[in-house]
Amino acid sequence: xxxxxxxxxxxxxxxxxxKITKAMQMVAASKLRRAQAAAEAARPYxxxxxxxxxxxxxxxxxxxxxxxxxxxxxxxxxHLLIVATGxxxxxxxxxxxxxxxxxxxxxxxxxxxxxVKILTVGKKGFEQLRRNYEKNIVDRVELRGVRVLGYSNAAxxxxxxxxxxxxxxxxxxxxxxSRFRSVIQxxxxxxxxxxxxxxxxxxxxxxxxxxxxxxxxxxxxxxLPRYIATQILRALLENNASFYGSQMSAMDNATRxxxxxxxxxxxxxxxxxxxxxxxxxxxxxxxxxxx
Amino acid sequence: MATFQFELVTPDKVLFSGQVDQVDVPGVDGDFGVLAxxxxxxxxxxxxxxxxxxxxxxxxxxxxxxxxEVNPQGLSILADLASPAEDxxxxxxxxxxAETEQKVKEMEQGSLLDRALERLDHxxxxxxxxxxxxxx
Numbered sequence: 474x475x476x477x478x479x480x481x482x483x484x485x486x487x488x489x490x491x492k493i494t495k496a497m498q499m500v501a502a503s504k505l506r507r508a509q510a511a512a513e514a515a516r517p518y519x520x521x522x523x524x525x526x527x528x529x530x531x532x533x534x535x536x537x538x539x540x541x542x543x544x545x546x547x548x549x550x551x552h553l554l555i556v557a558t559g560x561x562x563x564x565x566x567x568x569x570x571x572x573x574x575x576x577x578x579x580x581x582x583x584x585x586x587x588x589v590k591i592l593t594v595g596k597k598g599f600e601q602l603r604r605n606y607e608k609n610i611v612d613r614v615e616l617r618g619v620r621v622l623g624y625s626n627a628a629x630x631x632x633x634x635x636x637x638x639x640x641x642x643x644x645x646x647x648x649x650x651s652r653f654r655s656v657i658q659x660x661x662x663x664x665x666x667x668x669x670x671x672x673x674x675x676x677x678x679x680x681x682x683x684x685x686x687x688x689x690x691x692x693x694x695x696x697l698p699r700y701i702a703t704q705i706l707r708a709l710l711e712n713n714a715s716f717y718g719s720q721m722s723a724m725d726n727a728t729r730x731x732x733x734x735x736x737x738x739x740x741x742x743x744x745x746x747x748x749x750x751x752x753x754x755x756x757x758x759x760x761x762x763x764x
Numbered sequence: 765m766a767t768f769q770f771e772l773v774t775p776d777k778v779l780f781s782g783q784v785d786q787v788d789v790p791g792v793d794g795d796f797g798v799l800a801x802x803x804x805x806x807x808x809x810x811x812x813x814x815x816x817x818x819x820x821x822x823x824x825x826x827x828x829x830x831x832x833e834v835n836p837q838g839l840s841i842l843a844d845l846a847s848p849a850e851d852x853x854x855x856x857x858x859x860x861x862a863e864t865e866q867k868v869k870e871m872e873q874g875s876l877l878d879r880a881l882e883r884l885d886h887x888x889x890x891x892x893x894x895x896x897x898x899x900x
Contacts, residue, residue: 514776514777515776517771517773517778518773518774518775518776518842521771521773521833521840521842522842525806525831525833623776624774624775624776627775682804683805683806683833684803684804684805684806685805685806685807686791686792686805686806686807687793687808691808692806692807692808695808699844706775
């Protein structure tokens with residue numbers, strides 16, 4: 474049986490762990506609030522962008538000179554998966570649930586005989602996917618040094634994607650991230666980015682016939698990279714909020730578990746101590762009686 | 765005077781939303797004013813100053829590129845970066861100019877270069893404009 478001193482050390486160690494998890498939970502909670510506000514603030518822009526592009530796209534549907542980014546290459550052979558995860562762990566199932574979804578997609582695509590290319594955003598996703606799909610990873614982006622996620626981070630990634638597309642390196646791009654529902658619910662999501670699939674319903678009635686200034690093609694050429702960047706930004710911000718939400722509940726659990734352990738260990742410690750006192754008393758009394 | 769709904773959004777926030785009388789927009793093909801009942805329009809915006817006329821007041825807002833959409837519901841502008849002229853940080857333009865100049869040097873002839881040069885011009889125009897009106 475462990476000595477009393479060992480048990481005291483044990484309890485002290487568990488208490489130290491609890492302090493750390495508690496602190497991490499509180500930090501995550503405060504960062505979550507900011508991340509959530511940022512994710513919500515980005516929504517109007519992304520929704521507007523969606524609506525505008527959608528109305529232009531319906532106007533251009535069927536026309537031959539629609540840019541390839543909008544209409545697709547007509548092929549479906551090479552898939553690019555953009556997997557956005559966190560930079561750090563200790564966030565419950567956050568990173569692995571995104572990776573799991575991506576892995577399912579990869580396996581399905583490979584079973585269909587398609588070529589798969591992977592672009593990872595965030596360190597954790599890269600580490601987890603590297604194990605099985607090292608040769609599929611074409612590029613990786615790390616956002617470790619970034620303190621506040623901004624449009625420029627997303628635009629950089631967007632530029633990479635567009636450049637790859639223009640070099641004909643893939644036909645379809647899909648973006649993986651975790652959508653933030655609530656602190657306890659984050660939904661891993663796959664969203665097709667190129668050619669864009671619009672989420673919202675088709676605008677009611679005939680689309681307004683717009684005037685374009687300058688030409689439609691020129692506007693689209695400007696708009697599409699921006700659309701992709703916006704979608705990536707939205708994914709990054711949602712991811713960020715999900716990360717902290719997930720970390721917060723994971724750390725909350727850890728704190729509670731540590732509390733349970735401390736309680737159990739303390740009871741055990743007290744019982745052992747009591748047993749030793751009783752044992753000593755018996756020894757003294759029986760010693761005295763023998764005299 | 766008839767008013768219409770105007771919204772100015774950037775990737776990270778909604779900067780302005782409300783009923784306005786008129787908005788002057790710096791379009792790539794020239795500045796234009798939007799009044800209530802304007803025809804549906806999609807236009808690219810160059811870096812410049814946006815003027816919002818709201819009930820006799822004028823708000824000046826610096827935008828660095830983006831695009832404008834006029835539909836029957838009103839005007840919405842999606843700007844890359846926007847900030848009220850009085851607290852606009854001039855250093856942003858300076859860094860944009862430096863960055864674009866750098867890019868121009870590396871680029872080859874072609875439409876991309878033309879576009880970058882055009883963008884550079886717009887930034888410089890905006891810079892001198894802001895300097896000459898002496899806003900701080």
